[in-house]
Amino acid sequence: MVHAFLIHTLRAPHAEDTGLCRVLYSCVFGAEKSPDDPRPHGAERDRLLRKEQILAVARQVESMCRLQLQASGRPPMDLQPQSSDEPVPLHEAPRGAFRLAAGDPFQEPRTVVWLGVLSLGFALVLDAHDNLLLAEGTLRLLARLLVDHLRLLAPGTNLLLRADRIEGILTRFLPHGQLLFLNDQFVQGLEKEFSAAWPR
């Protein structure tokens, strides 16, 4: 099961350190069990911890992506879209996986699967023994849907104020973090449903 899904910025490799890695959207499916904490403001601390865990994952994904792009010698301009008509070649986008040990930063050991598209990083935080092939496929599907339905290729759009669409896509394709075995026709059916509720 997926513990969290996040979208964050990916700065081009070789760029000077302008700004920080920003988490643009994150969704945690169910919370880790809070430790018994008699101190006041425990709820706020929990939330703070959760946000920092997500930021830690985003930073690690960003550096992994950067290292992968450097190692393959791809130019930094690769992260910018060529034109808004071409479909984004997701099968060749930088991607990878790494494991997070228990306690660092989540209580349980987890696996992160990530994908870099244009200048955004998409990542799924999974339980340690999930089906990685399925997770990879799901992540690619989510990226494709988000790029299409949020028109991320068109200049000037961003996803900060489109959270409702992102939520709509997630409730259908990754409900409560459940990875689904969806064949193409199912995906089309769900997409039609989504487009009906969110007309373009």
Added chain:
Amino acid sequence: MFTAGAESLLQQAREIQAEELRKFCSRVSKLLREEDLGPDAIDCLRRLFLIVSATKYNRRLDKTCVDLLQATLCLPACPEPLQVLCAAILREMSPSDSVTLSCDHTHNTRQLSLVASILLAQGDRREEVRTVAQHVLRALESRQPEGPSLRHLLPVMSKVMGLSPGALQEDQTTLLSKRLTDWLRYASVQQGLPHSGGFFSTSRARQPGPITEVDGAVATDFFTVLSTGHHFTEDQWLNVQAFSMLRAWLLHSGPEGPGAPDADDKSELEGSTLSVISATSTTGRLLPPRERLREVAFEYCQRLIEQSTRRALRKGDSDLQKACLVEAVLVLDVLCRQDPSFLYRTLSCLKALHGRLSGDPACVRVLLPLARFFLTHGEAAAVDSEAVYQHLFTRVPAELFHSPMLAFEFVQFCRDNLHLFGGNLSILTLSFPNLFKFLAWNSPALTAEFVALLPALVDASTAVEMLHALLDLPCLTAALDLQLRSWPAASERPLWDTSLRNPSCLEAFRDPQLQGLVQHLLRSKASGTTQRLAPLHQLLQPMASCARVAQCAEAVPTLLHAFFSAVTQVASGALTNQLVLLLLERSDSLYRVPQFEARVHRVLSAQFLALCKLKPSLVVELARDLLEFLGSVNDVHGRASMVTSVVWAIGEYLSVTYDRRCTVEQINKFFEALEALLFEVTQSRPSAALPQCPPQVVTVLMTTLTKLASRSQDLIPRCLGLGGLSPGASSPHGEEGTEAIRTRATELLNLLKMPSVAQFVLTPSPEVCSPRYHRDVNTALPLALRTVSRLVEKEAGLLPG
């Protein structure tokens, strides 16, 4: 894409002040109270979501606002965008004490699902997980064919089980197992009706037709996730969801409960049941619910395996087939662990599958769970695991090291299944050259994994070879890059470093003269021999500036540390000596990547000292090699850390207290060698070609010479004579360095004037050497030296003249 405009929007959201937020909340409240919830409301909620989620600190929203959000979420008829936004805001705020939602307020399953997502995000402080579980179960139990859609609820159940396995009671688990069985096995085989018009549309005129397989043929058996159609019925949706959560459910409701131990203790049971149970399937309906679910799960997996042989018409379906195969194998593994009677039927099926997939590079990732299955159950079934490992460890890494996902999964496979290798660990330990290919190519992602895996890979018989391989890891990266360029292109985008076009060494790489070395570097199994790869280092020099090579070079020091901490557990005396010799030899012969040599030298010199500490007698045993090393040092600056460590170790351990075989001749020989080195170091003028050596080298040489002199007292006059080498005013070492050298020289010379004291101070017996003395301020060596110096000076001052 992430433009400056977006950055400033984020900044605004984070910096909004409390007063402004309060005004915004009241605006939101006003909009939500209206009858007609239009685009203004949605727009405001989008902004509110951004404000709440943009910062990791808490945002205090007005109570009225929060209450209205909760009320809007639970309205009987509310457009979906509004609903999900309210839910998202409440979830982003969580855990929070101001969320007072309850599952009772919901009107349909979609709302229940959204409310559940908020409640499950509260961190289970007030048993929310259990409450949600009970509610959802009640909804699932109600059998209403035209009722609310149940497909929003099954994922909630799955999440609840993951968060809190004890939230369901026995009878509830049984009931859900029954329903899962129905959905998995008896979903409709006709396509669904399109959702056009209302319930009374005229679409009944057109019969929907049967479902199809992924290759377009009409479906031959029951519905599965690999069955397609134009529209789907409710129970077909539930079929998909039920399979998606099947493995977790089986593990949760299995006889051993969650977190089941492995089948090692079950192999006896398996062996006995195999002989009794034949290949017939059990009489379906008379089984209790859990056993029935297992039987249905088994049939489902077999059907998926059969369906995966079909050639899918769409790429997405073809990818899904592979994911289904992986899942099917994993589910079958769980079933066989829970009920060994499945083993007989499963094995024949999976052996055939393995045979079919081994030749197909596109399906290589399915081989990993298959291998795990054979490892777990192989004993009971007398499967030829050799053939399985052979292909997996020999060919796969050599051909597919460049795939980051496969590399990760492969290494995870090794790490997670160490206990299953049992006595066959040599398969793993002998394949380390191949495993290192994954590491060399994907070092940032895999370094941590290998640090954890190395203790299992390190073996006394291959340790020396492995150390060579680790020191040559960046060289391996370069060679793999060249190998990829030599192969016919496997994919559209080139896999090698595209910033380096046509490297000059590519031709030379194919030179038949060097093939022996190249093949040794790229070998797939430990060969038991070592070869000096210095010619390859030179050849591959143009590749040393590649980013991938540099990344690998950065990882090597960490790996060396892990290697040494593992090898010291298994090293015998002879192996320790071999490793030390290796260190000394290789410190001069490394692939020249920028900063690589310096970092590796640091590690090697630290490890050299650690090895000497473990086995002090090696200084005496390897005396000849150490002398040779001292004599052959051309560029002291370049190997300063190694030289320092070696000289220090000689001073420390070349004495009778550590090895009775230490003779006076040995001490004298070392003295001469060190004396010569000291002359060379202090007399030579630094130039651009040979930068001066650090003052530490000079001081350690002096200290060691003094130590040796204190052990063989004939050398004392010679040693005192060396005082003349103290640096003068025009010393190249800088003020601090010169001062340090002079002070140390004075201390040592003073010490030598009292030979017995010198011996005590510089060669303390083991009892004196117990750690406490080094920590005890009153007996520390520098203090002793200073005290003696002052005493001697005072004495000299008191004498006349």
